[in-house]
Amino acid sequence: MESVGSIVMYGIIVAAIIIFSILAVTTRRILRSATYLLFTLFATAGLYFKLDYEFLGAVQIAVYAGGIVVLVVFAILLTTKPGDASAQLTSRRRLFGGIAALATLAAVGYAVLSRPGFWCTVCKPFDMQLTMNNLGEVLLGTEKFGYLLPFEAVSVLLLACIIGGVVIARKR
Amino acid sequence: MFCCGVYGFITRKNLIAILISLELMLNAVDINFVVFNRFLYPGQMEGMMFTLFAIAIAAAETGLAIAIIVNLFRWARNIDIRDLNKMKL
Numbered sequence: 596m597e598s599v600g601s602i603v604m605y606g607i608i609v610a611a612i613i614i615f616s617i618l619a620v621t622t623r624r625i626l627r628s629a630t631y632l633l634f635t636l637f638a639t640a641g642l643y644f645k646l647d648y649e650f651l652g653a654v655q656i657a658v659y660a661g662g663i664v665v666l667v668v669f670a671i672l673l674t675t676k677p678g679d680a681s682a683q684l685t686s687r688r689r690l691f692g693g694i695a696a697l698a699t700l701a702a703v704g705y706a707v708l709s710r711p712g713f714w715c716t717v718c719k720p721f722d723m724q725l726t727m728n729n730l731g732e733v734l735l736g737t738e739k740f741g742y743l744l745p746f747e748a749v750s751v752l753l754l755a756c757i758i759g760g761v762v763i764a765r766k767r
Numbered sequence: 768m769f770c771c772g773v774y775g776f777i778t779r780k781n782l783i784a785i786l787i788s789l790e791l792m793l794n795a796v797d798i799n800f801v802v803f804n805r806f807l808y809p810g811q812m813e814g815m816m817f818t819l820f821a822i823a824i825a826a827a828e829t830g831l832a833i834a835i836i837v838n839l840f841r842w843a844r845n846i847d848i849r850d851l852n853k854m855k856l
Binding site: 612616619620625628629632635636639642643646647648651654655658659662663666667669670673674733742745749752753756757759760763764 | 837
């Protein structure tokens with residue numbers, strides 16, 4: 596069983612994720628929304644570090660917090676005048692969104708809680724050695740649990756995205 | 768968090784706000800993959816691999832979406848989805 600401090604730490608991280616994600620979708624100013632998104636992504640990276648997935652946390656910070664948020668902020672600054680808040684949402688739209696969100700929460704919560712033996716799962720000690728060496732072998736392996744084919748597919752997808760982005764954003 | 772993303776996706780009218788909501792949803796799915804992998808199946812790496820590929824695909828998708836948004840803004844001077852009924856020039 597984990598120590599009390601560890602559980603408190605999980606609680607803090609999860610609370611930060613939830614609060615910042617709620618703020619990100621409810622704030623009126625779009626730049627603040629992007630900032631709250633950044634905080635959410637950092638809290639997620641903290642959660643990965645806490646779960647002993649150091650590589651995943653580093654990737655999360657580098658790709659999301661370093662790349663995507665910067666892209667989003669650039670796009671915001673390019674497309675909006677500073678200081679204008681978005682218009683007040685109509686209550687009908689808000690109600691519709693709230694209903695959809697609650698329905699999703701109910702469906703997912705039911706699916707998770709109805710799984711037999713979900714709560715009595717014993718947290719087994721983390722016995723697998725998760726080194727970079729191991730990770731690279733799995734990522735580029737061609738045997739049973741290797742991921743070479745999806746890796747190549749992702750690289751082709753990234754190439755296609757680069758070309759597509761250049762073609763779309765090119766001045767006519 | 769995923770529900771926040773759903774709420775924002777439906778209620779916001781700015782394209783970039785919709786993109787931010789989309790990021791929130793993707794991130795929530797990533798967290799689920801990692802946590803289930805860690806607590807239900809420790810010793811396997813499938814959830815972690817899925818999360819890695821999901822992060823890569825999310826980065827690609829965001830770059831492309833922002834290219835489209837900027838181009839659309841250059842054409843319409845506006846990224847409010849009420850005013851954008853067609854994407855053809």
